[in-house]
Amino acid sequence: MASVSFKNISKKYSEDVSVIKGVDFTIEDGEFVVFVGPSGCGKSTLLRMVAGLEDITGGEIHIGGELANDVHASQRGIAMVFQSYALYPHMSVRQNMGFALKMAGRPKAEIEERVGKAADILQISHLLDRKPKALSGGQRQRVAIGRAIVRQPKVFLFDEPLSNLDASLRQNMRVELSKLHRELGTTMIYVTHDQVEAMTLADRIVVFNGGVVQQVGSPLELYDRPANLFVAGFLGAPKMNFLQGKLASGSAAITLPGDEHLPAAADVARGTAGRDVTLGIRPEHLRLAEESDAAALQARVTLVEHLGDQMLAYLKVAGIAEDLCMKLPGHAVKLSYGDQVRVAFPPQQCLLFDHAGDAFPRIQ
Amino acid sequence: MSKKTNARNAALLNLLTWALVVLTLLPILWMVLSSLRNYSDVANGNQLDFSEPLQWQNYRDMWINVDFFNFFKNSLIICSISTLFATISATCAAYALARFRFRGSSSVSVGISVTQVIPGMLFFLPLYMLYRNIGESWGMPMLDTYHGLIFLYVALFTPASIWIMRGFFVSIPRELEDAAVIDGCSRFGAFVRIVLPISAPGIIATATFIFLLAWDELFFAWTLTSSSSVQTIPVGIRLFIGQFQQRYDLMMAAATVSTVPVLAAFFACQRFFVKGLSAGAVKG
Amino acid sequence: MRARKFDVFPYLLLLPAVLMMLAVNLTPIVQGLYMSLLKLNQYTLSQYLDAPFIGLENYRRVLLESHSPIRAGLGFAIRNTALYTLVVSVLAIVIGLGVAVLLNRDFRGKGLARTLLLLPWVVPSYVVGTLWGFMWQRDVGIVNTVLVDWLHLLDERPFWLLGSNSFWAIVIPTVWRAWPVMMLIFLAALQAIPEDQYEAATLDGVSKWKQFLHITLPTLKPVIVIQFMFQVIDNVYSYNIVSMMFGNGAGHPGEWADLLMPLLTRQSFSYWLFGQGAAVSFVMMVLMLLFVGIWMASFKRSMISEE
Numbered sequence: 017m018a019s020v021s022f023k024n025i026s027k028k029y030s031e032d033v034s035v036i037k038g039v040d041f042t043i044e045d046g047e048f049v050v051f052v053g054p055s056g057c058g059k060s061t062l063l064r065m066v067a068g069l070e071d072i073t074g075g076e077i078h079i080g081g082e083l084a085n086d087v088h089a090s091q092r093g094i095a096m097v098f099q100s101y102a103l104y105p106h107m108s109v110r111q112n113m114g115f116a117l118k119m120a121g122r123p124k125a126e127i128e129e130r131v132g133k134a135a136d137i138l139q140i141s142h143l144l145d146r147k148p149k150a151l152s153g154g155q156r157q158r159v160a161i162g163r164a165i166v167r168q169p170k171v172f173l174f175d176e177p178l179s180n181l182d183a184s185l186r187q188n189m190r191v192e193l194s195k196l197h198r199e200l201g202t203t204m205i206y207v208t209h210d211q212v213e214a215m216t217l218a219d220r221i222v223v224f225n226g227g228v229v230q231q232v233g234s235p236l237e238l239y240d241r242p243a244n245l246f247v248a249g250f251l252g253a254p255k256m257n258f259l260q261g262k263l264a265s266g267s268a269a270i271t272l273p274g275d276e277h278l279p280a281a282a283d284v285a286r287g288t289a290g291r292d293v294t295l296g297i298r299p300e301h302l303r304l305a306e307e308s309d310a311a312a313l314q315a316r317v318t319l320v321e322h323l324g325d326q327m328l329a330y331l332k333v334a335g336i337a338e339d340l341c342m343k344l345p346g347h348a349v350k351l352s353y354g355d356q357v358r359v360a361f362p363p364q365q366c367l368l369f370d371h372a373g374d375a376f377p378r379i380q
Numbered sequence: 381m382s383k384k385t386n387a388r389n390a391a392l393l394n395l396l397t398w399a400l401v402v403l404t405l406l407p408i409l410w411m412v413l414s415s416l417r418n419y420s421d422v423a424n425g426n427q428l429d430f431s432e433p434l435q436w437q438n439y440r441d442m443w444i445n446v447d448f449f450n451f452f453k454n455s456l457i458i459c460s461i462s463t464l465f466a467t468i469s470a471t472c473a474a475y476a477l478a479r480f481r482f483r484g485s486s487s488v489s490v491g492i493s494v495t496q497v498i499p500g501m502l503f504f505l506p507l508y509m510l511y512r513n514i515g516e517s518w519g520m521p522m523l524d525t526y527h528g529l530i531f532l533y534v535a536l537f538t539p540a541s542i543w544i545m546r547g548f549f550v551s552i553p554r555e556l557e558d559a560a561v562i563d564g565c566s567r568f569g570a571f572v573r574i575v576l577p578i579s580a581p582g583i584i585a586t587a588t589f590i591f592l593l594a595w596d597e598l599f600f601a602w603t604l605t606s607s608s609s610v611q612t613i614p615v616g617i618r619l620f621i622g623q624f625q626q627r628y629d630l631m632m633a634a635a636t637v638s639t640v641p642v643l644a645a646f647f648a649c650q651r652f653f654v655k656g657l658s659a660g661a662v663k664g
Numbered sequence: 665m666r667a668r669k670f671d672v673f674p675y676l677l678l679l680p681a682v683l684m685m686l687a688v689n690l691t692p693i694v695q696g697l698y699m700s701l702l703k704l705n706q707y708t709l710s711q712y713l714d715a716p717f718i719g720l721e722n723y724r725r726v727l728l729e730s731h732s733p734i735r736a737g738l739g740f741a742i743r744n745t746a747l748y749t750l751v752v753s754v755l756a757i758v759i760g761l762g763v764a765v766l767l768n769r770d771f772r773g774k775g776l777a778r779t780l781l782l783l784p785w786v787v788p789s790y791v792v793g794t795l796w797g798f799m800w801q802r803d804v805g806i807v808n809t810v811l812v813d814w815l816h817l818l819d820e821r822p823f824w825l826l827g828s829n830s831f832w833a834i835v836i837p838t839v840w841r842a843w844p845v846m847m848l849i850f851l852a853a854l855q856a857i858p859e860d861q862y863e864a865a866t867l868d869g870v871s872k873w874k875q876f877l878h879i880t881l882p883t884l885k886p887v888i889v890i891q892f893m894f895q896v897i898d899n900v901y902s903y904n905i906v907s908m909m910f911g912n913g914a915g916h917p918g919e920w921a922d923l924l925m926p927l928l929t930r931q932s933f934s935y936w937l938f939g940q941g942a943a944v945s946f947v948m949m950v951l952m953l954l955f956v957g958i959w960m961a962s963f964k965r966s967m968i969s970e971e
Contacts, residue, residue, distance in 0.1 A: 068562070089561050090561065090563060090564035090565075094562070096558075096559070098558070098559060099555075100553060102555040102556050102558065104560075106577040106578055115563050116563035116564055119563055119564035119565055119569075167563075393766065393769070393771070394771055397767065397777055400763065400766070401777055401780050401781055404780070404781055404783070405783060407784075407795060407799065407840065408783060408784070410799065411791075411795050414798070469681045472678070472680065472681070473677060473678050473680070473681035475677055476673075476674035476677035476678045477678070480674035482675070488682060491682075492685070496897065497952050497953060497956050498689070498693060498949050498953070500689065500692070501925060502696070502901070502925075502949060503693055503695070503696035503945055504692075505696070505932065505938055505942065506692035506693075506695035506696050506699065507688065507692045509695075510687075510691065510692065510695075531684075531688075532688060535687065535688035536688065538685075539681070539689075542681065568673070595788055596789050596904070598789070598903070599903055599904075599929070614790040614904075617794060618790070618907070618908065621794070621908075628798050628801075628804065632795070632798065634794075635791045635795055638788060638790075639786075639788060639791050642786050642787075643786055646782075646783075646786045650779050650782075654778065654779070654782075
């Protein structure tokens, strides 16, 4: 059993500096969970608390069902892959990978065997006698992962392991990490600020902001039903479009400053008419309006970006401060700067957020 | 700028550079040359008369006139042991200051800086009396002993070295120690197994630095010792300089021999040394 | 690893160094201060700290009475030390900076040149005193031979170790020994300046000299300011070179070459006026602490104002 549960975790550096507030959720055995959020949101700190590198000011952490608060880092059954790999520069790859076992006093034969197996899995057997400075970034990364695998931990911890790699390598490693998880089946906690990594790798995502958990759920859950503005804006690229306005009376719809009326498929029972609301709709859900579309706005194209498989059109709507972004298939329509278009807002795809940023529940 | 002007400028700069090197080294070369000349030549300023053979026996004469082997041995022992202990204590203290935040760390840092502004020599009499009192009251003689001088040297040279080592430690990423802790090391284990091997160049540089400082020390070697069984080279030279009188050739031989050990230490470690001083320097 | 409860480890690491500093640095200072308030001479020395307490009398005698034996030469020593420190520090920095600029380029043997140029610093300071004492000799010294016989820059052979020339006789070897380290430090600092700053300036048509003035110097200013302070601290307490250069290692350096530390120690041993010597030491300490404090404070202020 290698679940990890957080019970009311908080961390303070001093009376007024609180980095983590009231974190409470459980990671199941074998899950790949990603902690995601902007820099300084506390995700790395929480990871380090699981590792035993940071004190826990309040609350409890249980690893594998046992209370882990006061257990030494090396006794918790965890292994960590650092952002900068943290390979010992004066040791060979083999020695790096075997170091923890040597510290634990395991017999040499066992160390050899386990190191060899891990090296096979990661295809670095030919590098075993080299020193870290003779390795490329990607190779060092594998060694760092290999060092973690050798320890056969109950939980793997990854602290932004891919951020030091260049883009194409990052993509390859992402795929490899997914395969690794499938092969080993161990619980993995992965910290990143990159939402693409979060979406692709995670069984479940935990979104952090300002030391507080914003939402926990599967990638698609978070994508389709974000709990608040922050989660909605954080996942998905290009970012979700947001329009400010007031809640219409009597229906689930937003009244924009120019008196336009856009309905949404949301349950606004708890809301009050006339209060501030935000409408959110993802770029891929906006489309050029047909005659039959009632929920639509007049807009002028200010920029068109061609990415080959898709096209991004930036639209200026009168009375709306920020340009909207519309994503269309690559060769769908010919649009250029200055075109006047009508943009449809399909109510099924519109989300409503109240004045505090929390989402109104979606109606399917 | 044309390529030819560039090449000519470069050649000019090279010439200037090497001329500067020669100019800078001239006094040292002069010292060695004068030590190998007949004393009458030296007295007359005729060292450059290359028709005369090199007078290697000046060294033998100097060695015999002055009890040089004794002084040399004392200097070697005292400076080496002082270097060893000063390096150890400086390394430990520097690691504590570099890695830990704890009550009193800033006071210690300030204290270290202050000891640099107020050298031991300023209040030498209390020190002398302290040594004398320890010898008389506690029965452990400190004056005129190896350990007395060694303890003083270690105490004098540790503070400056702490700064140098601290610079090295700060430049080592903390994650390495974190990884070691996760791998099962105690903090001390992480320090010994991971941090120390990585900072070996810095440690060597610091040790060389301390050795140079110790070898250079004249004042306390002079005031705290009285018998030739403990006195170091600088004391020896100073004691016998009157005896040399006009024998500048012997004096230069003594000077050369005094310089050789530190020169050797420097050349052996100069790679680490240069890197070390430069690294610490940019941070001020 | 962050400390959990009370963490004893860093304290243990610091213990040896701190103990030594307390014993060898702090105790003498405190005792020295107390000494300066006592009547300590060859008669009362055996009483040491139990010698008669005379309060600020020592200070009065040293600072105000002009016929105290300690006073003799103190005026000269102060003047010499101040001038010596200033001249040596400035020259060491200027020469060190100049050579660093010269070496800040790629050329064959760069490492070797840098190492060789460091050698004067490696030579022990008492050897420097002895060696240059020989070189400055009027009749057999190489300096006069070069100046008079070879280069014909002078007509007569001057005395270097007597009179006002003796000031330069101690300044020049000190500078010779000091600038290499400055060069090393400045070289490292120079190499930290990104090349593209100079490239941008060249594109803008700025001359090399102006680049030095407006890019190099301002960037180097913090390093220069700190190194100057270190130089001052080093040179104020200069002892070894003076001690070995004059009168076969035991003689009087004369009016122009006597520095504070040689004077102090010499007077203490000759006149046994330990109380007054301690007073002088204490005044020196206060002045140096003031200097460092004011220097660092104004430096920090200038750094902040530049942001």
